[in-house]
Structure formats: C-alpha cells, structure tokens
Amino acid sequence: xxxxxxxxxxxxxxxxxxxxxxxxxxxxxxxxxxxxxxxxxxxxxxxxxxxxxxxxxxxxxxxxxxxxxxxxxxxxxxxxxxxxxxxxxxxxxxxxxxxxxxxxxxxxxxxxxxxxxxxxxxxxxxxxxxxxxxxxxxxxxxxxxxxxxxxxxxxxxxxxxxxxxxxxxxxxxxxxxxxxxxxxxxxxxxxxxxxxxxxxxxxxxxxxxxxxxxxxxxxxxxxxxxxx
Amino acid sequence: xxxxxxxxxxxxxxxxxxxxxxxxxxxxxxxxxxxxxxxxxxxxxxxxxxxxxxxxxxxxxxxxxxxxxxxxxxxxxxxxxxxxxxxxxxxxxxxxxxxxxxxxxxxxxxxxxxxxxxxxxxxxxxxxxxxxxxxxxxxxxxxxxxxxxxxxxxxxxxxxxxxxxxxxxxxxxxxxxxxxxxxxxxxxxxxxxxxxxxxxxxxxxxxxxxxxxxxxxxxxxxxxxxxxxxxxxxxxxxxxxxxxxxxxxxxxxx
Numbered sequence: 001x002x003x004x005x006x007x008x009x010x011x012x013x014x015x016x017x018x019x020x021x022x023x024x025x026x027x028x029x030x031x032x033x034x035x036x037x038x039x040x041x042x043x044x045x046x047x048x049x050x051x052x053x054x055x056x057x058x059x060x061x062x063x064x065x066x067x068x069x070x071x072x073x074x075x076x077x078x079x080x081x082x083x084x085x086x087x088x089x090x091x092x093x094x095x096x097x098x099x100x101x102x103x104x105x106x107x108x109x110x111x112x113x114x115x116x117x118x119x120x121x122x123x124x125x126x127x128x129x130x131x132x133x134x135x136x137x138x139x140x141x142x143x144x145x146x147x148x149x150x151x152x153x154x155x156x157x158x159x160x161x162x163x164x165x166x167x168x169x170x171x172x173x174x175x176x177x178x179x180x181x182x183x184x185x186x187x188x189x190x191x192x193x194x195x196x197x198x199x200x201x202x203x204x205x206x207x208x209x210x211x212x213x214x215x216x217x218x219x220x221x222x223x224x225x226x227x228x
Numbered sequence: 229x230x231x232x233x234x235x236x237x238x239x240x241x242x243x244x245x246x247x248x249x250x251x252x253x254x255x256x257x258x259x260x261x262x263x264x265x266x267x268x269x270x271x272x273x274x275x276x277x278x279x280x281x282x283x284x285x286x287x288x289x290x291x292x293x294x295x296x297x298x299x300x301x302x303x304x305x306x307x308x309x310x311x312x313x314x315x316x317x318x319x320x321x322x323x324x325x326x327x328x329x330x331x332x333x334x335x336x337x338x339x340x341x342x343x344x345x346x347x348x349x350x351x352x353x354x355x356x357x358x359x360x361x362x363x364x365x366x367x368x369x370x371x372x373x374x375x376x377x378x379x380x381x382x383x384x385x386x387x388x389x390x391x392x393x394x395x396x397x398x399x400x401x402x403x404x405x406x407x408x409x410x411x412x413x414x415x416x417x418x419x420x421x422x423x424x425x426x427x428x429x430x431x432x433x434x435x436x437x438x439x440x441x442x443x444x445x446x447x448x449x450x451x452x453x454x455x456x457x458x459x460x461x462x463x464x465x466x467x468x469x470x471x472x473x474x475x476x477x478x479x480x481x482x
Contacts, residue, residue, distance in 0.1 A: 004475055007480065080466065080468050080473075080478050081474060083466055216466070216467025
C-alpha cells in the first residue's frame with residue numbers, strides 16, 4: 001500500500017484485506033510448487049497427495065478475492081492507483097490459481113514417476129524448479145513492495161527458464177532415442193519441465209501487471225512506451 | 229482529442245485585493261467538449277470558472293492578469309462587450325435560480341431582452357426548442373404558464389439550463405449544477421450534459437469526482453490556486469501524472 005492512507009478508513013481496510021488475501025494465496029501457491037518438486041526429488045507420494053489436496057483452498061481463495069474485488073469496484077469506485085491495484089488483483093489472482101493447478105499437475109506426474117524405478121538422477125529439473133520458484137517469489141515480492149524494477153528483472157529472467165527447458169528437453173530426447181524403455185518416464189519429466197516453464201510465464205504475467213500497477217504503463221505484448 | 233481550442237487561458241493570475249487566488253494558470257478548453265474542474269474548497273476552481281465570463285468583475289478589488297481568449301479574442305480587452313460575452317458564455321449555478329414568473333417567461337426572457345425573437349411565434353419556437361434541449365419539454369409542455377417556482381429542484385435546474393440555452397450561447401459554465409439534487413435528477417442533468425456537448429462547450433466545476441469522471445472529456449485539478457494537472461479524464465482517473473492529483477482523487481487528501 002502507498003504510504004498515505006485513505007481518509008475513508010473503511011476503504012483503506014477493504015484494500016488491505018484484499019492485499020492480505022492475495023498474499024496468503026500467493027504464499028500457498030509458492031509452497032505448493034516447492035512441495036510438488038520435493039515430492040518428486042525425494043520420492044514421497046504422500047507429499048504429492050497433500051499438494052493435490054491443497055488446491056481446494058487455493059480455489060476458495062480465488063473466489064473470495066474475486067468477490068471482494070467486485071464489491072470494492074461497485075461500492076468504492078476506485079480510481080488511479082487504487083483502480084490499477086484492483087485490476088492487477090483481478091488478473092494476478094488468475095495467474096496464481098493457475099500456478100496452483102500447475103503444482104497439482106507436477107504432483108500427479110511425480111506420483112506416477114515414483115512408482116517406477118528412477119531413470120536417472122534428477123539434476124536439471126531441480127535447477128529449473130529453483131529458478132521458477134525464485135522468479136515466482138520475486139514477482140510476488142515485486143507486487144507486495146510495489147517494486148517495478150524488480151518486476152522488470154523477473155520479466156528478463158524468464159528467458160533463463162525457457163533456456164533450461166530447452167536443455168532438459170534435448171537431454172531427455174537423447175534418453176528416449178537410446179532406449180525406448182525410457183519413453184514413458186522421459187515424457188512425464190518433459191511434462192514437469194513444461195509445467196515449470198509455465199510457472200515462469202505466469203510469474204512474468206504477474207510482473208507485467210506490477211509494472212502497470214506501479215507506473216501506469218502497459219508493457220504487455222511489446223507495447224512498452226519509450227520512457228523518457 | 230482533435231477538437232479546436234475554444235477558450236485559451238494563458239499565464240493567468242487572479243487576485244481578490246491582496247489575496248492571490250490563481251497562480252499562472254494555463255488551460256486550453258476545447259470546443260464541444262466537457263471540461264471538468266475539480267479540487268478542494270478554496271482551490272480556485274470557481275474563481276477560474278467565473279473568470280471565463282467575467283463574473284468576477286462585480287467583486288470589488290478583483291483583478292486578473294494574463295490572457296483569457298474566446299475564439300482567439302481577449303475577453304478582458306477594453307473593447308470587449310461584456311453583455312455580449314455573457315450571452316456567448318452562459319452560466320448555471322449550484323442553486324437553481326428561476327425568475328419568479330412562469331416557465332414560459334423564464335425561457336422567453338433572454339431572447340426577448342436580447343432582441344433574438346420579436347414575434348410571439350418565434351418565441352414559442354425558441355421556448356419549445358430550448359425546453360426540449362434541456363430535456364424538460366415533456367414534463368412541462370401542458371403547463372407552460374405555471375409558476376417556475378412550482379417545479380421540483382431538478383426541474384428548476386433544467387429550466388435554468390433551458391434559460392441559458394435560449395440566448396444561443398457557445399459556452400456553458402456550470403458551477404456544481406447537480407450538488408443540490410437527488411440522484412435521479414442528477415442523472416438527468418448528467419445525461420443532459422452529454423447531449424449538450426454536441427452543440428456547446430461545457431466547463432463544469434464539481435466536488436463530485438465520480439461526476440467529473442462520468443461526464444467530462446478533460447479534467448483539471450486545482451490545488452491552492454495552482455492548476456496541478458490537466459489531462460484527458462480517462463487518463464487522469466486511471467493514471468494521473470502528479471502525486472497530488474493521485475492523493476486527492478483516491479481520497480488520501482488532508
């Protein structure tokens with residue numbers, strides 16, 4: 001929140017409530033991604049199950065946040081940075097919810113992979129997961145602290161994740177070519193890498209909205225205006 | 229916004245005696261647009277509005293320095309005919325102030341004294357046309373000889389708008405035109421403002437920021453006699469460029 005408070009305490013309190021809910025939701029999504037990867041690396045099916053079951057809480061939070069946004073829009077008629085904050089909330093809540101779904105998908109693949117013998121020691125995927133979690137965390141930090149510079153950094157580092165994905169894809173492809181017994185497991189690992197790559201994309205979306213929220217500039221789809 | 233400049237205000241200061249009310253104001257008011265002026269009480273927005281048709285002339289010690297041009301002509305020049313200026317630049321006040329006469333006479337008064345219409349049939353036409361223009365005709369057509377004072381507050385305000393329209397102005401200045409009205413009457417006035425901008429240039433002062441956001445094309449924010457920001461309404465209410473504007477419109481002021 002900006003340093004100055006609204007004269008209307010009720011309005012101020014509503015905006016804080018919205019922000020708190022977003023923080024709670026993003027923290028949970030972050031945790032879900034971390035645990036989903038941990039369930040794979042440490043081969044813990046119960047942790048994978050737990051991640052899957054946590055998705056309901058996230059969905060519930062999405063609904064609560066949407067409702068709260070509609071109420072604030074209708075009753076308080078926010079303008080300027082408050083309006084941009086509301087628009088940002090409505091958009092990033094969707095990205096955060098999708099990140100939760102991604103964690104569920106990773107956990108599901110992990111559960112299947114755990115039932116088969118380990119194909120190889122996982123190195124690149126944990127590395128990619130680390131990078132994805134880092135930029136997710138940074139995009140959410142940028143949102144909380146209204147830090148457009150950090151958000152821009154996130155957008156730039158998304159390519160790092162894309163590169164890791166390419167690398168993993170090529171590596172697993174060679175496994176599949178060498179031995180067809182690897183195909184099923186390698187495809188599942190590629191799915192997981194693809195899911196992590198999507199986490200990077202969602203983080204990037206969040207970061208773009210943060211730049212809009214802070215500066216009032218829409219930088220999506222290369223529409224970034226020249227900054228003087 | 230492509231419309232031509234109707235009123236140009238350049239480097240304008242305004243004083244009430246020794247008190248300076250406006251500091252170096254520069255604004256281009258565009259033809260057939262609604263320009264809203266917002267700001268806290270005492271910020272100078274009403275002073276600015278009244279400077280546009282020299283209503284401040286009547287206040288002892290009031291003095292303007294700078295240029296206010298209507299279609300390129302300096303309205304403070306000694307050769308300016310102030311009566312003609314006020315015919316071209318009409319005004320609507322916060323409190324509706326119909327004359328204590330019939331609805332018909334309220335509207336017919338201006339055209340009659342200004343010699344716009346001489347015959348009764350011409351006057352009848354003007355009265356009907358302007359009452360239609362002010363979205364009041366359907367409500368009063370069957371009782372034009374009723375006293376204007378028998379109308380509701382919202383109807384009285386639209387009658388005042390009709391009265392202003394009757395002398396065929398080019399610019400209409402509105403000082404809090406809906407602040408004393410109920411929400412339905414307010415909505416009617418706002419809708420009317422929308423309709424009127426097809427033919428007139430409108431400048432409106434309002435404390436109701438949502439109203440400014442709803443009705444205007446461009447908005448100026450005044451603070452302590454300074455024009456802090458002047459931009460397209462949709463920009464000012466989504467991404468204002470000045471911190472003071474942001475604080476004021478989001479309610480973080482004072």
